[in-house]
Amino acid sequence: MTGALTTVQELFQSRLLAGDETIRVHLTAGGPHLDVYDHAYLARLREVMGEDFPALHTLLGDEEFDAAVTGYLAQHPSSERSVRWLGRAFADWLRGTSPWADLPVAGDMAAFEWGLGLAFDAPDADAIIPDVLAATSPEAWPLLVFDFHPALNTFVLTHDVADFQQAVTREDDPDRAPEAILNGPETWAAWRDADSLRVQFRPLSEDEASGLRLAREAKTFEEICEALAGRDGLDQGDAAMRAAGMLQGWILAGWVAGISAEGMTLA
């Protein structure tokens, strides 16, 4: 659309994002209460970020957290329909922006809180039951590909932030700062228990992280086995056993929502 309406809206938006005064010529009496909108815009978004990253807030303190959020919002105005997704890029932004890039525990905490949030309210899906594997014919195994539950997500951490975050969630004082992970970085997974709907999380070994990444990229069971064999110097049989063991664990945890083999019908 074109016309006066669009002009006014663009000026109004410039006002909220950049403090542009031009909109005032279109407002009755120059808009004496325009500041209500100025205030509401940032206050609302800061509140949402505080609700989504309470442990990071505790870790950084009010002043630093507010500075980080203000910097993030200035560079990442929301393009989301729901404020639920406002903090989507916060962890990456912290990891790439001075001075927080020099404080990797900040990006780690944001990544952890965001991952737990995703696991909490991701759309529902039915997980497959372990019997499906037992009923799969030997010739189908190499071709198996997997769909994962929407709540399962992974993120990479250089600090063990879980205890600190859990203490904040319980409204306890965290008794120590998060420590760097020995031999880090480490991939962690978060997911939702199908019965209790509670969020679960754990670190993954390097080979499990690698196998899960490949499986989520829709690589076949055979391709996953080959990658494991190449990575750890396992023979084909050991690699297949290791991959099958991991797969069993993923299914038991409710991570796998679908299993298929191209050109074949599974039981």
Place this chain on the structure above:
Amino acid sequence: MTRPGDQISGFGLGLRPQHFSDVLAAPPPAGGGDGAGVDWFEVISENFMAVGGRPMANLMAVRERYPMAMHGVSLSIGGPDPLDRDYLLSLKDLADRIEPAVISDHLCWTGAHGINLHDLLPLPLTEETLDHVAARVREVQDVLGRRIALENASTYVTFTADSLTEWDFLTELTRRADCDLLLDVNNIYVSAFNHGFDAEAYLAGVPAERVKQVHLAGHENNGDHIVDTHNAPVADAVWELYRKAVRHLGPVPTMIERDADIPPFAELVDELAMARRLAAEATGGAAA
């Protein structure tokens, strides 16, 4: 238990996560709008679109006991960008699941060029805006396959280009777009105070038959202007305006919104009893 139908009557509350356990522990409504507690709930649509887990399980558990209304904040019906088709389809998905009595959003815009400012921003009240909004309401209603209700937002500025009162704008909009209205009595009070118009003229100016739902909420009076904060009980002056609204509108499903400094559930139920009493007095006892 049989799921309640898809109509609302009587008195409701905005469903907030803090109150899920209280809501599910309370005795279910008697139905027909004659309950003593809460007859129905309104949910913020965006909070449950493309969502699962505990929030969706709680929502569906409440829906098994209460009828519902859906209230959105991101439709941006007056915005300059094309309507977001994915958003509309997601809204329809949610509506298919919870079968709401009313699907509403606000007469406002929320951002331009793909940005969402997450606020209910004011529109110039002009013929150009009316054409723009009416066409978009029709588009939304075509996707949803039903009417929507638009709510009057609180405003803190008006535009030099304004050529219509807000009540004339809304009245004409209902004609052109064949849509309904959600009348927020607190917002009428707030905007009337901020811009110096007559709140009773507003009430008298809207078409009663199009008003499907009424909102009440608390505000913050800053002396020379009032801000719609939803952080306090409904103000006495707003209760008085509500009494007049019921006289004009007749019995309309009415609810209280609280979004900040949220009190215990029982306090909101007590406050809702006030709406019930005033409405009964104003209508001579007819159920809302």
